[in-house]
Amino acid sequence: MGFVAILKKELKSYFYSPIAYVVITMFLILNGYFFFGMMLSFAEYGRMALENNPEAKININDGVIRQLFGNMSFVMLLILPVLTMRLFSEEKKSGTFELITTYPIKDIDLVIGKILSATAVLLLMVGLTSFYCVFMYSYSHPDTGRILTGYLGTILMGVAFISMGTFISALTESQIISAIVTFGILLIFWVLGWVGTFSSAEGTIAEVFKQLSMLNHFESFGKGIIDLSDVVYFISFITLSIFLTLRALESNKWRS
Amino acid sequence: MKKNNYLILFFGIFLIFSGFASFFIQGKADLASIIMLISGFLITIIFIMLNSKDLLSLLLKRDVKYGANSLLMTIIFIAILVFVQIIVVDKKIQFDFTSEKIFTLSEQSTKVLNNLKNPIKVMAFTNKATEIKINDILEIYRIKSKMFSYETIDPSTNPIKAKEYNIQVNNTLIFFNGDKK
Numbered sequence: 001m002g003f004v005a006i007l008k009k010e011l012k013s014y015f016y017s018p019i020a021y022v023v024i025t026m027f028l029i030l031n032g033y034f035f036f037g038m039m040l041s042f043a044e045y046g047r048m049a050l051e052n053n054p055e056a057k058i059n060i061n062d063g064v065i066r067q068l069f070g071n072m073s074f075v076m077l078l079i080l081p082v083l084t085m086r087l088f089s090e091e092k093k094s095g096t097f098e099l100i101t102t103y104p105i106k107d108i109d110l111v112i113g114k115i116l117s118a119t120a121v122l123l124l125m126v127g128l129t130s131f132y133c134v135f136m137y138s139y140s141h142p143d144t145g146r147i148l149t150g151y152l153g154t155i156l157m158g159v160a161f162i163s164m165g166t167f168i169s170a171l172t173e174s175q176i177i178s179a180i181v182t183f184g185i186l187l188i189f190w191v192l193g194w195v196g197t198f199s200s201a202e203g204t205i206a207e208v209f210k211q212l213s214m215l216n217h218f219e220s221f222g223k224g225i226i227d228l229s230d231v232v233y234f235i236s237f238i239t240l241s242i243f244l245t246l247r248a249l250e251s252n253k254w255r256s
Numbered sequence: 257m258k259k260n261n262y263l264i265l266f267f268g269i270f271l272i273f274s275g276f277a278s279f280f281i282q283g284k285a286d287l288a289s290i291i292m293l294i295s296g297f298l299i300t301i302i303f304i305m306l307n308s309k310d311l312l313s314l315l316l317k318r319d320v321k322y323g324a325n326s327l328l329m330t331i332i333f334i335a336i337l338v339f340v341q342i343i344v345v346d347k348k349i350q351f352d353f354t355s356e357k358i359f360t361l362s363e364q365s366t367k368v369l370n371n372l373k374n375p376i377k378v379m380a381f382t383n384k385a386t387e388i389k390i391n392d393i394l395e396i397y398r399i400k401s402k403m404f405s406y407e408t409i410d411p412s413t414n415p416i417k418a419k420e421y422n423i424q425v426n427n428t429l430i431f432f433n434g435d436k437k
Contacts, residue, residue, distance in 0.1 A: 061354075143354055143355045143356075144355065145353035145354050145355055146353065146354055146355075148353065149353045205280070205281065211341065211345060220350070223354075223359065223392060224352065224353045224354035224358075224359065225350050225351065225352055225353065225354075225359050226350070226351045226353060227348075227349070227350045227351075228344050228347065228349040228350070229341065229344040229345045229347075229348075229349075232340060232341060232344045233341060236337040236340065236341060239337070240333065240334065240337055243330070243333050244330065247326050247329070247330060250326065251322070251323070251326065254318060254319050254322040254323075255319055
């Protein structure tokens with residue numbers, strides 16, 4: 001259980017400094033704005049539909065919930081690299097990285113502690129958006145199953161972002177480079193599925209790109225479906241990032 | 257050996273890779289990819305022959321050894337993950353958590369799908385507003401049966417196709433059974 005010490009230390013540096021509060025606030029402002037807009041347009045659309053046809057069945061699930069999680073994950077894409085950029089880069093810059101490698105802590109505990117600390121901030125951040133559900137439940141009948149799968153997908157994707165950010169952070173001592181490279185890589189993984197639609201590539205190649213794309217694996221969570229291949233994709237992404245981080249840390253010992 | 261010389265080696269390897277990439281993306285070997293492949297191999301082989309002594313001593317260095325080890329481990333790890341993913345994608349295991357089970361097919365429909373003899377293709381002419389909904393539904397069928405495929409077309413951005421099938425109103429579905437319409 002060596003990661004607990006690291007987790008505590010990292011949580012302290014997130015919450016004793018303004019970082020976590022600023023990140024969470026910006027995340028909530030952006031999402032609140034999107035949620036407000038979606039609810040407003042949904043209400044307008046519902047009113048129009050009822051005027052034309054009083055029997056119309058208006059569904060908040062397609063109108064709001066799906067877009068809500070889509071928007072949330074995109075805001076995460078912009079914000080989480082900022083959260084993870086300091087994890088290793090800061091230690092390298094300030095020289096405490098050499099110190100930490102001499103502690104009686106395994107590399108794996110170090111990495112997991114760091115990832116869990118950012119995940120804790122993520123959970124708090126995403127958890128606070130459950131306020132939206134209070135509004136949805138009080139004015140409509142949203143589908144609980146759909147909301148839960150949406151949250152599951154969002155959190156899986158968020159942890160995938162964090163673990164990739166941790167890996168990039170372990171490679172460089174500049175926080176800016178760490179953030180921008182993480183953002184770039186995640187954005188590429190996000191839109192990789194589009195290769196199939198904007199080129200003449202078809203069949204196997206388009207399918208391979210689709211399988212690599214985060215967006216394609218995120219879609220069904222918003223619909224209320226849990227597809228095993230999506231869950232496995234995100235877990236693979238996370239384990240691969242942890243594995244690569246371990247290799248990067250190990251390389252400090254033999255690199256000349 | 258000067259450090260800059262390695263650039264030539266990297267250039268050769270880069271040519272080989274881009275040759276392969278263009279070959280795989282186009283699906284056929286055209287002149288450009290063949291030229292890239294051949295010149296890439298030539299540059300690489302000539303470079304290795306000319307500098308074999310230096311390269312050999314480089315390979316015995318400590319960090320090259322550890323680096324290669326690390327790289328190999330990473331490749332094996334990725335291969336395992338890809339293997340698992342391929343298996344899981346092939347199995348198509350889905351759990352429907354919507355309260356009305358809207359993404360679960362009835363037994364009747366599943367039976368019909370399993371008994372399909374000819375490949376069924378659906379062309380859906382829709383606009384942006386309804387595309388997502390129609391896609392959702394057609395996707396369930398596609399996942400369940402290998403004989404079923406679909407394509408969505410927006411007549412306003414692809415009017416030629418719409419004219420070809422003589423589409424007058426939006427949200428028209430055309431079913432193809434084998435080649436028959």
